[in-house]
Amino acid sequence: MTITTVLRMTLLADSVVYRSNPLMNANLIFLGFALLIFGCFNAIFICGFFKTAYSYGKPFILYIFVAFIIIGIAETLHHIPGLEALNAFGFENIILQLTGLISGALLYVLFTFIALKKSIKRFEVVDL
Numbered sequence: 757m758t759i760t761t762v763l764r765m766t767l768l769a770d771s772v773v774y775r776s777n778p779l780m781n782a783n784l785i786f787l788g789f790a791l792l793i794f795g796c797f798n799a800i801f802i803c804g805f806f807k808t809a810y811s812y813g814k815p816f817i818l819y820i821f822v823a824f825i826i827i828g829i830a831e832t833l834h835h836i837p838g839l840e841a842l843n844a845f846g847f848e849n850i851i852l853q854l855t856g857l858i859s860g861a862l863l864y865v866l867f868t869f870i871a872l873k874k875s876i877k878r879f880e881v882v883d884l
Contacts, residue, residue, distance in 0.1 A: 761787055769846035780831055781843050784853035788860025789830040793823050795860075795867030802871045806878040 761782040768774060780786055797819055804815020834843035841849040842856070 757790060758787060765846050780834060781845060783844055785842050785856035788856040789826065791860035791864040793826055795864035796822050798871040799867040803874045806875040806882060809882045
């Protein structure tokens, strides 16, 4: 995903298809939101699975709901007046893009660390 995003940001930065796309562009902020969604999977699904080790439908449905909300927020933010820079093309507003990517990466690490600690404690209790 990173390779195709960088390809889109460099070689295809001025492509008409991407310039007229109403959805979020593939940029570093997009990757930050993707990492946030991956971190939520770890925090919600993995922790929920190791709660009982049998009932994994409920945590997966909860994860889908949370991911849908995050995607909705990500797709909505760049349409709000004043936040258009979140949908930057190429390397425009690179500081903002890097901030979004680093924020998403930090949240991914935090959520994964929390999921790891909780899952270790729950694994010791659950009889597989």
